Every structure is written in C-alpha cells, then in structure tokens.
Amino acid sequence: MTQQPDPLKIKEQLIQKYPTKVARKRSQQIVVNKIGDDRVAPEIMANVRTTPGIITQRGCTYAGCKGVVLGPTRDIVNITHGPIGCGFYSWLTRRNQTRPTSPEDHNFMTYCFSTDMQEDQIIFGGEKKLRQAIQEAYDLFRPKSIGVFSTCPVGLIGDDVHAVCRDMKEKLGINVFGFSCEGYKGVSQSAGHHIANNQLFKHVIGRDDTVDPHPFKICMLGEYNIGGDAFVLEDILERCGIKLIATFSGNSTVGKFENAHTADLNCVMCHRSINYVADMIEKKYGVPWIKVNFTGAESTAKSLRKIAVYFDNAKLTACVEKVIEEEMKAVKAVRKEIKNRCEGKLAMLFVGGSRAHHYQDLFNEIGMKTIAAGYEFAHRDDYEGRKVLPNVQVDADSRNIEELTVGPDPKNYRPRKTGEQLKTLDEKGLEVRGYEGMMPQMDNQTLVIDDISQHETEMLLDIYKPAIFCAGIKEKFTVQKSGVPCLQLHSYDYGGPFAGFRGAINFYKTVDRIINTQIWSYIKAPWQINGKPLLEAELVKT
Numbered sequence: 001m002t003q004q005p006d007p008l009k010i011k012e013q014l015i016q017k018y019p020t021k022v023a024r025k026r027s028q029q030i031v032v033n034k035i036g037d038d039r040v041a042p043e044i045m046a047n048v049r050t051t052p053g054i055i056t057q058r059g060c061t062y063a064g065c066k067g068v069v070l071g072p073t074r075d076i077v078n079i080t081h082g083p084i085g086c087g088f089y090s091w092l093t094r095r096n097q098t099r100p101t102s103p104e105d106h107n108f109m110t111y112c113f114s115t116d117m118q119e120d121q122i123i124f125g126g127e128k129k130l131r132q133a134i135q136e137a138y139d140l141f142r143p144k145s146i147g148v149f150s151t152c153p154v155g156l157i158g159d160d161v162h163a164v165c166r167d168m169k170e171k172l173g174i175n176v177f178g179f180s181c182e183g184y185k186g187v188s189q190s191a192g193h194h195i196a197n198n199q200l201f202k203h204v205i206g207r208d209d210t211v212d213p214h215p216f217k218i219c220m221l222g223e224y225n226i227g228g229d230a231f232v233l234e235d236i237l238e239r240c241g242i243k244l245i246a247t248f249s250g251n252s253t254v255g256k257f258e259n260a261h262t263a264d265l266n267c268v269m270c271h272r273s274i275n276y277v278a279d280m281i282e283k284k285y286g287v288p289w290i291k292v293n294f295t296g297a298e299s300t301a302k303s304l305r306k307i308a309v310y311f312d313n314a315k316l317t318a319c320v321e322k323v324i325e326e327e328m329k330a331v332k333a334v335r336k337e338i339k340n341r342c343e344g345k346l347a348m349l350f351v352g353g354s355r356a357h358h359y360q361d362l363f364n365e366i367g368m369k370t371i372a373a374g375y376e377f378a379h380r381d382d383y384e385g386r387k388v389l390p391n392v393q394v395d396a397d398s399r400n401i402e403e404l405t406v407g408p409d410p411k412n413y414r415p416r417k418t419g420e421q422l423k424t425l426d427e428k429g430l431e432v433r434g435y436e437g438m439m440p441q442m443d444n445q446t447l448v449i450d451d452i453s454q455h456e457t458e459m460l461l462d463i464y465k466p467a468i469f470c471a472g473i474k475e476k477f478t479v480q481k482s483g484v485p486c487l488q489l490h491s492y493d494y495g496g497p498f499a500g501f502r503g504a505i506n507f508y509k510t511v512d513r514i515i516n517t518q519i520w521s522y523i524k525a526p527w528q529i530n531g532k533p534l535l536e537a538e539l540v541k542t
C-alpha cells in the first residue's frame with residue numbers, strides 16, 4: 001500500500017472553504033481516529049443538526065419510522081397521513097423483500113396508502129379524511145393492523161392521529177395505532193427509529209404470550225431483509241437449530257412482533273435503529289440482548305458462536321460448528337482468488353447508521369483497507385461504543401422524542417439469566433448489552449466523518465482516489481462521474497444478498513467486478529487525458 005497523506009492536513013482542507021462558524025462545527029464531526037491500549041475512541045460530534053445550505057445525505061424522521069422500521073413488515077397496512085408527495089414514499093422502494101407463507105398470508109408491501117391531503121385538509125384539519133382512509137383500507141383489505149404515519153403538515157396543523165386511531169381501533173376491532181413521526185421532528189431519520197420503537201413497544205410487543213417449546217429461541221433486531229439478507233440468515237439459523245421467533249422487521253409480521261417477548265435472547269444487528277426495543281424488552285420481560293453482526297463471513301461465524309455460548313448446550317454448539325465449517329469451505333475458496341485482485345486497495349464507506357461499520361469486515365476479508373468512514377445519522381455510541389452513553393448530552397433531537405419509562409411486567413417478567421450468569425457470559429466475550437462501536441475497530445490515522453457533505457465527498461475522492469466508495473443513490477452518480485465506482489449499501493444496486501456466508505461470497509465477487517473493470521479508465525475522453533485533440537482539421541484553400 002502506498003503512503004497515505006496526513007489525515008490532519010486533509011481535515012483542514014475539507015473545512016477550509018466553510019465560513020468560520022460552520023468550519024468550527026464540522027471540525028468536531030471530522031475526527032482522525034486514534035485508539036489507545038484502553039480502546040477508548042476520540043470524541044466525535046454526532047446526531048446534531050446539519051447546517052442549512054450544506055448538501056447532506058440524510059433523510060427525515062418519517063423516512064426512519066415508516067420507511068425503515070415499519071415498512072418491511074408485510075401484513076400491516078401503513079397509511080401515510082399527508083400530501084401525496086410524501087405518499088409516494090409510502091410505496092416501499094427500499095428493496096425489503098418478503099415471503100408470505102401461504103396465499104392467505106397478507107402482503108401489503110407493494111401498495112401505497114396515503115390520505116392525499118389537499119388544501120382543504122391543511123386549512124380545516126385532516127382527521128375526517130384520515131378516518132375515512134382507515135375505514136376504506138379496512139373495507140378493501142381486512143388487515144389485522146393499520147399504522148398511521150404523520151408527515152410534516154400533520155404536526156403543523158395539529159391533527160390528533162392518536163385519537164383517530166383509538167376510535168378506529170374500537171370501531172373496527174383491529175389494532176390501529178399512530179406515529180407522530182413528522183419529518184421535521186428530529187435532525188435525521190434516527191428520530192423516526194426511536195418513535196417507531198416506542199410505538200411498537202406500546203401497541204404491539206407483548207400481545208401474544210404463547211411460548212414455543214423450542215429450547216433455543218431468539219429474535220433478530222435490526223435486520224430489514226434488504227436484497228434478501230434475512231432469507232440467508234433464516235436458513236443458517238434453521239440449520240444450526242436456532243428458532244427465530246421474530247425479526248424486526250425484515251420478512252416479518254405483526255403477529256411475530258406480538259410474540260417477540262417470549263424469546264430467550266435478542267440479537268441486535270443494527271444497533272442504531274432498534275436498540276431502544278432491545279432495552280425495553282429486557283427491562284419489561286427479562287430477555288437480555290447481545291450485539292451481533294452477520295455482515296462478513298468471519299463476523300457471521302463469531303455471531304453464531306456467541307449465540308451458542310449463550311445457550312451453553314453441547315448439541316447446539318456442535319451443530320453451529322458444523323454449519324460454520326461447511327460454509328467456510330466455499331467462502332475461503334472464493335476469497336483466496338479474489339483477495340489477489342483486491343488486496344491493498346482503498347475503500348470509503350458513508351452509509352446510514354450501522355453499515356458503514358459492518359461492511360468494513362467484508363472489505364477486511366479481501367484485504368481492502370477502509371481509509372475513511374462515517375454514518376449519516378448515527379449517535380456517538382455507534383461511533384465510540386455504548387460506554388460513552390452516560391456522557392452523551394441530551395440534545396435537541398432526543399428531547400423531542402418520548403423516552404418511555406419501562407419496568408418489569410407483573411405477569412411476564414422472567415429474567416432469562418441471573419446477574420452472575422450474565423457476568424460470566426461477558427467474560428466469555430459476549431458483551432451483553434454492549435456495542436464497541438465503529439471507531440475502536442478502525443485503524444489509527446483513518447478519517448471518521450459524521451454526516452459527510454457533498455463538498456467533502458468530492459474532496460475526499462479527489463485526494464485519495466479510492467478503489468470504491470460506498471454510499472447511496474443520491475451520491476452514486478456524482479461519485480461515479482469522478483471515475484470512482486460507487487456501490488450502494490442501502491439497496492445493493494439490485495444485487496445482494498450480502499449477509500451471512502453466502503452473502504459474503506456474493507459481496508467479494510461484486511466488489512471484484514466493480515473495482516477491477518476497465519470502465520473507470522474510460523471516464524475521461526482521450527483528449528482530456530492528453531490535453532490535445534485526437535484529430536485536427538486544417539482549412540484548405542483551393
């Protein structure tokens with residue numbers, strides 16, 4: 001690998017053109033990584049408002065609530081209460097896949113439901129139209145549950161969606177509940193995750209107490225089945241002999257959420273979007289949670305082993321080891337070949353609130369180095385680890401969002417492990433309720449950038465000329481115009497799955513194809529490279 005430029009100097013370059021106040025703020029969100037022996041990361045500013053005028057990658061609170069957390073659930077009718085512009089996004093374009101188990105199984109994910117608010121409702125209120133929309137959806141589809149999602153104007157005019165939902169729940173006899181997830185409510189989609197978590201906990205989880213007799217029951221939290229990831233994981237877990245009670249919320253149903261509290265362990269994939277549910281289930285029902293990562297073959301093996309250690313059963317452990325051994329054979333064969341072509345190349349990842357971390361494992365596996373990474377909307381704990389939580393300032397965002405007070409359920413609180421047992425598990429490396437965050441796992445002298453701007457993106461591309469840049473559809477084409485391939489880690493560009501062992505193989509091959517194609521050398525026209533035209537005409541006078 002060639003010598004890299006001094007990251008501190010690059011940081012200065014990135015903020016050079018900003019007005020002083022903006023530069024001061026951005027300089028706290030751009031950090032040169034330095035992890036000491038104590039594994040403590042330098043402090044980064046995160047989860048703060050983007051300065052107006054800066055082109056951000058972020059989305060809105062409604063996107064985080066409706067699109068991310070509830071959207072992937074197939075049997076709930078999700079109604080967007082708002083103008084039709086927001087309604088377009090009630091159509092799930094995020095590539096969450098789902099597989100109904102029978103023809104009777106509901107699947108509403110391909111539909112758009114919107115109240116289509118007009119001027120009339122903005123002036124005189126939209127509650128009546130919302131009531132009609134819920135009734136109409138019920139008459140047409142007979143769903144078991146209906147969710148109502150508030151967009152910005154709903155908050156501005158003050159419609160009481162919760163009161164309407166309460167009435168309609170009583171009238172229709174099905175579960176109807178609302179979300180005050182107006183787009184402006186937080187600084188990003190992260191606020192929407194929290195709101196979604198709260199309402200799922202209040203209105204859904206715990207409604208079905210049926211306990212499956214299976215001895216190894218888990219829930220998967222924060223796996224949204226993008227590009228079929230959840231299908232791969234379901235297959236692995238089944239072969240290992242682990243029972244999946246519910247996934248939040250990929251390839252899942254409201255019925256499964258209702259029963260989630262009966263599992264014996266919660267495995268958290270995406271910490272950012274669903275750690276609240278994990279915490280609340282533990283407090284109310286006594287189910288501990290561990291952080292897992294099924295992105296990367298090694299990480300998948302490690303996560304499966306963590307689950308086996310938790311249940312501490314010889315048969316389960318043997319089964320898990322057998323599956324890992326079988327799968328790793330194919331992984332290693334492909335990896336060896338691809339590593340030859342990818343080793344030492346540079347990657348940058350600026351994605352969401354967990355993938356910028358998780359996908360570094362996959363790049364490591366083929367010998368690529370992550371030189372710069374950052375989240376769009378994660379919080380300090382996702383960067384520096386959960387141990388910073390007591391020191392995280394309650395910011396404007398968090399103050400806006402209700403913090404539920406949860407205590408043990410009088411009937412269903414059953415601690416699955418004693419405090420002593422949890423301590424022993426911790427010592428075995430399970431990190432119960434722990435998440436180390438992205439920075440301690442990155443090399444020193446790499447750049448960690450929160451809420452990266454388009455300007456900074458362009459500068460980074462120019463300075464480092466990485467082999468690959470991972471981001472989303474909004475960034476993709478500007479990145480590629482600079483001659484650097486951009487892999488979308490939100491929707492996988494119609495590729496994937498990338499989870500588990502099979503997904504890892506798929507990812508290695510995808511990256512190999514993207515970065516080793518000749519096409520990136522043709523971005524510039526020949527005359528742009530040589531500085532002079534290929535053909536010259538002369539005026540010939542006769």
Ligand code: CFM
Pocket residue numbers: 064068094189222224226270271272273351352353354355356489490491
């Ligand atoms: Fe979690 Fe997600 Fe992500 Fe996220 Fe997202 Fe997503 Fe993402 Mo796009 S829940 S934080 S809000 S892993 S939609 S499935 S890919 S930004 S990194």
